[in-house]
Amino acid sequence: MKVKTGKWGADVRFMRTEIVSKLWNIEQIILHHCPWIEECTITSGNDGKHMKRSKHYKNTAVDIRTWAVGSGGKRRYIDDEKPAMMSIINDLNVFFGPDYQLMWHDKDHLHIEWDP
Ligand SMILES: [Zn+2]
Numbered sequence: 001m002k003v004k005t006g007k008w009g010a011d012v013r014f015m016r017t018e019i020v021s022k023l024w025n026i027e028q029i030i031l032h033h034c035p036w037i038e039e040c041t042i043t044s045g046n047d048g049k050h051m052k053r054s055k056h057y058k059n060t061a062v063d064i065r066t067w068a069v070g071s072g073g074k075r076r077y078i079d080d081e082k083p084a085m086m087s088i089i090n091d092l093n094v095f096f097g098p099d100y101q102l103m104w105h106d107k108d109h110l111h112i113e114w115d116p
Contacts, residue, residue, distance in 0.1 A: 001027050003042045004065075012045035014059045018114040022096070026064065026112065029091040033084040036076065041065040043109055061113035066104070079107035 001023050004010045027040040044063035046056055055061035070076035078085050085104075092102055096112075103111040 001040050001042065004044075008049075009047070010042045010045045010063070011047045012042060012062070015045055015062065016059045016114065018099075019060060019062055019112070022100075022112070023062070025095055026092065029095065030064070030078075030088055032091070033087045034078050034081070036070065037068045037078070055113040055115060060115070061111060063105070063109040063111050066108065066110050077107045079104070 003012055023042075030037055030040055041064065042062050043065050044050070044056065045061075046059050050056040066079060067075045067077040078088065089102070089104075092112075096102065099114060099116040101113050101115050103113075105111050
């Protein structure tokens with residue numbers, strides 16, 4: 001699992017343990033169904049690009065990229081491979097209890113928040 005850096009990077013300095021403790025399993029679930037992702041990337045934590053009341057500002061939400069650059073330099077999206085996407089969603093729902101919410105945002109990223 002890596003963290004996006006640079007000007008539009010993710011700020012995960014103060015991410016709550018309720019999220020941090022889940023990241024390894026999230027990555028394993030995604031890679032199990034989409035090994036071509038190779039490594040998951042956190043694209044957003046507590047950084048200034050969310051709606052005002054977002055859980056991102058409480059350090060209880062992360063965004064994880066749901067695409068990778070494939071051969072030929074084109075983006076390959078998990079969203080375009082529906083059986084794999086449904087398997088990932090199913091596994092995440094098995095893994096997470098009722099205190100978490102998952103949202104697939106467009107094709108770009110998976111938003112995961114702790115909302116007890
Ligand atoms: Zn988000």
